[in-house]
Amino acid sequence: MHLGQISQLRSFNRAITRRIGALGNRFVGRDRPMAESRMLYEIGQQGQEVRRLRQRMALDSGYASRLLRALEHQGLITVAPLPEDRRARFASLTDAGRRELAETDRAADDAVADILAPLDPGRRARLTGVLAEAERLIEASAVTFETVAPTSREVAACLEHYYDELDRHFATGFIPPPSVAEEIAGLTPPSGWILLARLYDEPVGCGTLTAQADFGEIKRVWIAERLRGLGLSRRLLAELENVACVAGFSRLRLDTNESLAEAQALYRSSGYHEIARFNDNPYAHHWFEKRLT
Amino acid sequence: MHLGQISQLRSFNRAITRRIGALGNRFVGRDRPMAESRMLYEIGQQGQEVRRLRQRMALDSGYASRLLRALEHQGLITVAPLPEDRRARFASLTDAGRRELAETDRAADDAVADILAPLDPGRRARLTGVLAEAERLIEASAVTFETVAPTSREVAACLEHYYDELDRHFATGFIPPPSVAEEIAGLTPPSGWILLARLYDEPVGCGTLTAQADFGEIKRVWIAERLRGLGLSRRLLAELENVACVAGFSRLRLDTNESLAEAQALYRSSGYHEIARFNDNPYAHHWFEKRLT
DNA sequence: AATAATACCTGACTACAGTCAGATAAATGC
DNA sequence: GCATTTATCTGACTGTAGTCAGGTATTATT
Incomplete structure (x- = not known):
């Protein structure tokens, strides 16, 4: 530094x-x-x-x-x-x-x-402008990541926001399958992990890692809207990869909807390459894989 | 606001x-x-x-x-x-x-x-960058102006910087005339005023107002280099005009060297218009006047 | 039903922050 | 030369911040 x-x-x-x-x-x-x-x-x-x-x-x-x-x-x-x-x-x-x-x-x-x-009005506006940006960056630097249990109310709150947002963005809308509650409940080591992002006490993001046959699957990567554009998704993804690495996975896979262009860009620039369909997720249009070293 | x-x-x-x-x-x-x-x-x-x-x-x-x-x-x-x-x-x-x-x-x-x-290196640089700018603006807003006596050591320090700077900027160099000490010493109401700009305890600027036959003359307007570009010269000038107004002057005059383009722009945009030579200052190339309301 | 944990309360305590009323020595003003 | 001011020190004091060791009532756990 x-x-x-x-x-x-x-x-x-x-x-x-x-x-x-x-x-x-x-x-x-x-x-x-x-x-x-x-x-x-x-x-x-x-x-x-x-x-x-x-x-x-x-x-x-x-x-x-x-x-x-x-x-x-x-x-x-x-x-x-x-x-x-x-x-x-x-x-x-x-x-x-x-x-x-x-x-x-x-x-x-x-x-x-x-x-x-x-200060004159121009400099006053400039000061409040730069402080607004500084505040966002300082908040971003205060975000921490932690693995939590599926019973966490904080995770439930994040996932609710997440599914809500998918429903708004997907061309077809999004209805979580009935199996979702059970799937989340099963996310405990060694078959799954949930990572929660916190800003002080407030939950501001999440992501999950599920153990599949011979790879780890990353899903439900979400960051609160007010903290976007600050590199937090990338940090969250890196933390998930770290969890996967410690857990011994050598490959990670994930899928994404065509409407989520930023997510695709993030995955590509984080070392994921597109592969053929590997699951039956009806909402997915692109599938990615990354080998962990 | x-x-x-x-x-x-x-x-x-x-x-x-x-x-x-x-x-x-x-x-x-x-x-x-x-x-x-x-x-x-x-x-x-x-x-x-x-x-x-x-x-x-x-x-x-x-x-x-x-x-x-x-x-x-x-x-x-x-x-x-x-x-x-x-x-x-x-x-x-x-x-x-x-x-x-x-x-x-x-x-x-x-x-x-x-x-x-x-934070990633880019955002780290951005944060320190905006905070550097915010710091300058916050310091500018902390600058206060006060009339002081000619005996003030703080004024002497400012004037030394001021004359030094003139010497570096004027094409001909600048040597303060021997009469300067006496002139400064005479700057007490009602024949003259010295305005000092302070950032907390530190002197960071000055300006003088001298009573002439039928107008007030503004001289020695200076702001410390590290605080330039923050609108402080304009505030200093406005404060001097305020002093002049209270003292009952209806016209203000000042002169400036051709090398000081920013100063000329400041005077013009502050309501001063160029007039004919009104003094015998050998270093002056432009003369300005403003009527106070 | 017994035990443990949680949420809060009370009393006793320590340490720090800060003020006020003098006292002393040196410098300054007249 | 004497009074005043300045710079500092000492003792006595108040109020705030914060900790620790118990205590009670309620809820959760077994």
Whole structure:
């Protein structure tokens, strides 16, 4: 990696830290401890489960409890047991809490407006433009890949998006065969693997590897639309190949629909070459294979 | 201002905060309080005056003193009186302190490298590229303008750069006339004003306004090279016009050398029109005037 | 039905961040 | 020469952040 790139990123970090405010200044300034402000922010207008709050803020349960008690005492939130699991609790903003959050939000808007104000409209637009692009790249670099069990709710959510999208794109539409649920359920080593892409806690992509007679078959490669064009499909594919390699496969195969031109380009540029039909997938028009070294 | 721009910047801030590490995480992780780490960083390889450290970190003198004692006690720094003012003290790193700072630095490099690593080389270059541009724009937006006294050392530093640059650019070279020091010294209201541009504490530009018989004369408009192309000269000029307006001038005049094409373009696009020679400046080739409303 | 795990709470604690009220020594202004 | 200012230090203090060791109520597991 180029050393200049590292120092550039560090330099940028210094600049924005200095300008936007040393720490998470977006949470201070309403004469309330930062942790309380952040808690209010994380609870949000719709409220949130306490365990999710603890998880997202990485808090000790005792500390979290005390923060919630303090906000409750200030009349900003209410906390009630969840109906479906009365051990767990759900925190919601009161009207006063809503007002407080809106006020904090307005203050943050003002702080940001003060940063943009000195720039002329052209440079203002340019700054927001490059930051939008930088944000996407930074998010892309934060995406991680992990093999998960077929029972994962996150995978189910991804696959739902995936099938939905196929239905919209395929000229013939797409109806998942009834066998799909069973097929997914069988994707556990050594007969199958499911790879999940996550951006922080959010599932943003998936892909599966199925053990066939004498090759591995890659299917259901999907990346969330808002993260496309960032090279994540290629990384996901590479991760799947890595899983296949470790599992001892020497050949990988996959198929694709004629409507998915980008997917075909990805496979070709990743070392896959087109072969004859090897399965009876009625939605497939092209079949590919790659030998692993 | 466009509301989308504000939310874009806030969104970016969340993204980078999340990725780079909530607070100035570049200072933690060496199991040492953040304030001590930051102090080490601010002292730097060349050392620093204690009063400057206090100023830059905005610390209570008692707190600063304690931090320095702690670092001294750990054998990381030494603090000695300044020879020229034995009230003030100067903090320097010991060899151990130097090693510690280098180690912290390396850790920060590693953290940043981890962020860039998942991206392919093209996107990595693109990210650092857009962040470099964003950094310049953010710095530009942080520049402030202030009228200062002619005795200011900051102004002297700017003017030195300015004259140096004229000497390099003018076909004939440039030698400041002997009267210059006296002229600068006279720039106090109501006969003159000096405007200084600052980026945080650093002087990055200047401009002067001199009261003449029946007009105000703008001279010595200069912006540091590293901040050019960011619209700062235009802002500086506008600020000078503002000063002139408040002071009651109805006309402004200025001159410029033929070699300074950008300056001429700036003046024309800022409402100045070319007039006949109005002074005997031997280095001037163009003379401009603008009527203030 | 007994056991374990989960979600949360309380009390006691440590460490860090930051402030305030003086005190001292050196330099500056008159 | 004396008062004032500047730069720093010390002691005493408050509030926030965060941890740890238990405890209770509810749900899941066997």
